[in-house]
Structure formats: C-alpha cells, structure tokens
Amino acid sequence: MENTANNPVKQFIQYLNEENFDKAETCLDPEFKFKGVMGSRENAAVYIKDMKQMKFKYKIQKLFTANEDVCLWYDIDMGEKTITACGWYRVADGKIKSLEVLFDPRPLLDHQK
Template identity: 70%
Template sequence: MNNTNKNVAQLFIQYLNEENFDKAENCLDPDFKFIGVLGNRENATDYINDMKQMKFKYEILQTFTAGEDVCVWYHINMGKKTILASGWYHIVEEKIHSFKVLFDPRPLLND
C-alpha cells in the first residue's frame, strides 16, 4: 500500500472540508483533469473555483489504494442533499493528476 498517495488524497479532502482552497489546489497538478457525472474540468484552477462556490463536505467511509491510484468511498454533503459517491484519484509525484467521481445523480436531478 502506498501511504503517501493515500495521504495526498485524504489531505485534499480535508482541505476541501476546511474550505482551505489554496492548500487543496496545491494537492493538484496544474494540468489536473476532473471527470464527473454532471461535468468535467480541465485544470486545477477551474475545479477549485467550482469547489469554492459549492463548499461540499466529505465524510470518508473507506479508502483503498493500488499503486498510483486511490479510491475513496464517501458521503458528500451537497447542502440540500447528501449522496454516496466514489472518487478515483490518480496521484503521480505526490500531486493528484486526475480525479473521477461516480454517484447516482437522480436525487440531485429531482429538485
């Protein structure tokens, strides 16, 4: 198990929870790619700007690692709704290069 990669992912989530967006962005490679259920982002700054507006809160349930990849299952509190989601973080040289999130979007689309 690569604890360094696990720690990078967990620190990133901690910084988002604390709304410390500068430190969160420092965990990301500048050419970071986000692939989500409801949209994608092509760089770290755009992604962090979205997070500054949404201010999601994450409750980590379980973390798995395999080489440069970290998978996290968590509850994401999105304000009016809390959803179960899985995030797949690809980490190279202690920076998150890509992040894919999967969840059932139906509860969000019903409002």
C-alpha cells in the same frame, strides 16, 4: 510499507472540508483533470474555483489504494442533499493528476424539478 499515494488525497479532502481552497489546490497537479457524472473540468484552478462556490463536505467511509491509485467511498454533503459517491484519484509525483467521480444523480435531478 504504507502507500504514500493516499497522503495528498487525504490532505486534499481535509482542506476541502476546512474550506482552505488555496491549500487544496496545492494538492493538485496544475493540469489536473476532473470527470464526473454531471460534467468535467480541465485545470486545477478551474476545478478549485467551482469547489469554492459549492463548498461540499466529505465524509470518507472507505479508502482503497493500489499503487498510485486511490479510491474513496464517501458521502458528499452538497448542502440540501447528501449523496454517496466513489472517487478515483490518480496520483503521481505527490500530486493528484485526475479524479473521476461516480454517483447516482437522480436525487439531484429530482431536486431541480
């Protein structure tokens, strides 16, 4: 049986890559929580507002699922830099409830010097 938890996650990434931010937001629970190496966000609308400004592009290298958890290993094109990251998405009721992203921030910090 196919794990359906990864469906909203794959759709979300596709919408972000297409810069269709309104549709991307429909994949998120309104109370979505984001935790990353360089900050956190509470609320889907706040997170999507940031995504509209950053316009990152994602290239999925590997997708893993375990029940309602989806883990992506991906390259994130941030414009001047591309970083490899791991994103842990928690899905419930067909919506992404939270995302935790880990990556080595040093290439981004070196750029700010």
